[in-house]
């Protein structure tokens with residue numbers, strides 16, 4: 421067990437503290453809800469206080485039993501927890517119902533952060549394969565996005581949500597919407613790992629006091645089948661990472677997490693078996709400048725979540741989701 425108060429925090433734009441590392445809770449279509457709940461219970465005992473949940477992970481009811489149990493037995497106080505959830509793409513027109521269900525299932529009274537999970541209302545069924553398409557899918561719309569966001573702003577004024585998060589955004593989409601929001605987003609959750617660093621996006625967020633939260637911080641070796649392509653690179657097997665890990669006598673996973681922290685990114689690794697070691701990455705010695713540079717040089721544009729299942733009729737291919745030429749496709 422790690423003494424929770426020794427884990428450093430990041431500060432959000434409004435001064436609120438958020439633990440510098442959190443626990444992911446997406447079972448990647450492979451780990452059943454009970455097993456994820458078991459990991460969250462172990463994570464709480466190990467010292468985690470930040471949990472990255474989502475309506476579409478299909479396990480918030482099981483995680484809620486764990487949170488309620490820990491609160492009831494006095495193992496933790498509600499104000500010590502930082503519980504995040506996300507509105508799934510099929511609920512953009514009824515955010516309140518989605519948030520109220522998440523709060524009810526998580527048994528947490530309010531959410532410390534509620535994210536718009538994807539900036540499109542395009543949804544796919546759980547366990548779908550890479551060729552699955554929803555004919556109702558649409559390209560990004562500034563007015564639909566800002567309307568979804570406005571609904572979360574209302575939840576903030578009702579006291580049900582403390583901070584607003586956005587996810588899977590790009591610089592052009594941020595440019596299009598940021599000036600139209602009453603409450604500033606506190607964080608942006610996005611794919612970030614050594615082989616996919618999104619330096620421009622990270623710098624853009626930091627310059628605007630929006631905390632970058634890195635999902636798949638280890639390169640998600642057990643991600644869903646639909647997100648695996650033969651040309652994908654395995655982050656944790658990169659020789660530079662293996663070499664640095666050997667020096668510190670830790671697994672390369674720990675170096676991925678330490679690197680994220682030192683570049684000002686909050687990582688949310690998922691783990692059933694290694695969560696305590698992951699938390700300890702926040703307390704290990706600092707990587708040297710040279711090690712940070714060696715890891716920076718692993719960047720190779722290896723986006724793992726291409727998002728094919730969110731494509732709309734008429735879209736060219738998954739690159740259209742990510743505005744790579746600096747304009748919003750649609």
Ligand SMILES: NC(=O)c1ccc[n+]([C@@H]2O[C@H](COP(=O)([O-])OP(=O)(O)OC[C@H]3O[C@@H](n4cnc5c(N)ncnc54)[C@H](OP(=O)(O)O)[C@@H]3O)[C@@H](O)[C@H]2O)c1
Nearest residue numbers: 444445446635636637638639640673689690691692693694
């Ligand atoms: N906003 C979004 O759209 C979005 C998208 C994807 C993910 N997320 C969030 O990000 C979280 C993390 O992403 P992820 O779960 O896909 O990928 P990840 O955290 O990069 O990788 C998790 C995998 O790494 C293994 N692992 C963890 N720690 C390890 C260690 N110390 N040594 C060796 N192996 C280790 C885990 O195995 P063990 O269980 O055996 O340890 C698990 O298979 C998700 O759970 C979810 O909360 C958000």
